[in-house]
Amino acid sequence: MFTSYRRILSKPGALRFSMTGLVARLPISMIGLGIVLLVSAATGSYGVAGAISAAYMLANAGFAILQGRLLDRLGQGRVLAVASIGFGVSIAALVVSVQADWPVGWTYVFAAVGGAFLPQVGSSVRARWSFVLDQPAEVQTAFALEAVLDEAVFMIGPILVAVLATTWHPAAGILVAVVACVGGTLAFSAQRGTAPPAHPRDSTTGPRPPMPWRSVVPLAIVCAALGVLFGAAEVTTVAFAEERGHKAVSGLLLALWALGSLTAGAITGAIHWRRGPSVRVRWGALGMACAMVPLYFIDAIPVMAVVLLVAGFAIAPTLIGAMSLTESVVPSGRLTEGMAIMQTGLVAGVAPGATLSGLVVDHQGASAAYLVSVGAGLVAALAAQTLPRSGPGQI
Template sequence: MLTSYRRILAEPGALRFSMTGLVARLPISMVGLGIVLLVSAATGSYGVAGAISAAYMIANASFAILQGRLLDRLGQGRVLAAASIGFGLAISLLVVSVQADWPTLTTYAFAAAGGALLPQVGSAVRARWSHALAQPADVQTAFALEAVLDEAVFILGPILVALLATAWHPVAGIAVAVVACVVGTLAFCAQRATEPPAHPQHSTDGPRPQMPWRAVVPLAVVCAALGVLFGAAEVTTVAFADEQGHKAVSGGLLALWAFGSLASGVITGAVHWRRGPAHRVRWGAFAMACAMTPLYFVGSLPVMGVALFVAGFAIAPTMIASMSLTEAVVPGGRLTEGMAIMQTGLVAGVAPGATLSGVVVDHQGASAAYLVSVGAGLVAALAAQALPRSGAGVSQVTHGSTIAP
């Protein structure tokens, strides 16, 4: 089963850029929570802390696509190195502004600057895999590996930042995140041999390739709907555990959900799929909706843990197929931008999902709020049906091989 993974990691430089990319991605799951813990400890207000964290996340979602475009045009090394240093400076100033009791508006500004400058390493790593590997099946395995590492980031990051902030000092968690970002990103950028070539807007290779919006738009809608599903499920699960009288168990329940996804991601990368990524996105989105439906009927914590673990198995295959389809249809000169569009869709969907599920929890209870996730899954499934089933929108020659719908 691990043969596929050994083969891709045997590529020169592959293990190094994947592992440094993992370290550089840790802030994705650490900084937002770190801001909440830091600001709430200093001000005593979770409302202000949440608003500042939201400014950070909104800025990140707003500027991710622009950074992806710059990565394609100017090259990963130049853009990511500058972004990581700017990110480190902005978040460091945010910490100083909180500790020194500067005006709150300056903290908002530094949070927004940090979010805008957060290096888009996840998209860059996947673009680097696409450049390094010749066979589409190997790219699929590489994307599965990165999906597994993403799950590890989202499992370990919040635990690490919370432990450091509560057991040591509120600044400690966010400081570790900044160090991981800057050191990891600079180490990633130093590996020039595996970096994809830059594609300037005006080059001797001809006009810049067009983005295949016919496939990209519905796929971005799928990702946004899945973001709503994720955001809603997280809030609902916390509320469910609270209703059962064991709110502290919510972290364990969400970890089981993530472990289910991690396990399915490992399996997905080891399987040689006969059907193309568009087919798997369509069925995966539908499976996400189906997997969330039983949660509405669950009334106990142990059963909910099992149900969430099983539901998690639909996540990674769907996300891997989405990134594989993006890699298949987006021209190489705009691949990082295409990846950033999908990541932005996911991030943009989380806050509305969390908000909507919170409203349902307040009025109807936690079980009913799981229907928000079901509805988001159905929207994703419907959007996936709009993906082109043939032609240039989906089937195209990539790395010398044709990827069928």
């Protein structure tokens, strides 16, 4: 099983850029929660803390595609270095504004600027793999590896930031995330030998290659719907455990869900698939929708743990298929932008999903709130069915 992974990681520079990319991605799962812990400790208000965290996430979603476009046009080295410094300065200023009790408006500003500057390392790593590897099967394995590392980030990051904030200092988790982001991103961007070439626009190169929106739009909808599903399921699972008097178990339940995805991602990368990624996206999105249905009927925590573990097996294969399909249909000169569109869809969907499920929990209880995830899964499945069935990566 590990032969496929060993083969891609043996490529010159591959292990180094993948591991530094892993470190640089830690803030994805740490900063939002870190802001909530820091601001709530200083102000006593979870409402203000959540709003500031939302400003950070919305700014990130709004500027990620623009940064992806700049990465394609100017190259990863220049853009990521500037973005990492801007991110580090902005988030450090956010911490100072909270600790020094500045007017809260400054904290909102620094959160938004930090979110806008957050380096798009996940998209850059995948674009780099696409440049380094020339076999579709190897690219598939590389994307599976990155999906597994993403799951690891989302399992480790929240635990790390919570422990640091509660046992050391409320700002400790954020500051560790900043150091990881700036240091990891600068180390990643300094590796020029594996970076894809820039595609600057000038009079000799002509217009940019067209974006294949016929495939990109349905894929973006799939990713956004999955983001809603994730955000809703996380909030609902916490409420489910709390209703049964075991709120602390919610972390274990969500970890099992992530573990199922991580395991499936590792298996996906080791398999040589005969069918194209569009087939896997269609079936994976449908599988995710179906996997959410039983959660509505479950009342016992042990049963929920088993079902969530199994349901997690549909996550990584679907996302790997979406990224593989993006890589196969988007022109190389706009690949990072295409990847950023998918990442933005995922991020943008989480907050609405969490908000909507929270409203349902308040009025109907946790079990009913799982229907939000079911609905989001159905939207993803329907969008996946509209993907073209001919062309690159399509079967």
